[in-house]
Amino acid sequence: MTGNANYKTGIVQEGVVIGLGTLAVRVEDQHQTPAAQLDIGFVLNRDQADSPVLWDCVAGVGSTNEEAQIGLSRLVARFNW
Secondary structure: OOOEEEOOOOEEEOOEEEOOOOOEEEEEOOOOOOOOEEEEEEEOOOOOOOOOEEEEEEEOOOOOHHHHHHHHHHHHHOOOO
16 A cells, blocks of 8 residues: 555554554555455554564455455544544
């Protein structure tokens, strides 16, 4: 996902949802599966390169990995940060 897009309460930049303070959420396809299963990482401090990231897997957001990544980024951007 490229470019920037503003949504309800978050900003999506290059596949990362920028939240308030130093919180961010990354949407990635770490497992490289064709089943539109993605990984969502909660970055605890995006200003520090070695900051912990809490990972979880999600599925059922789209029919392709690209569609799922776009849809999930938009969904996460709407969280009430």
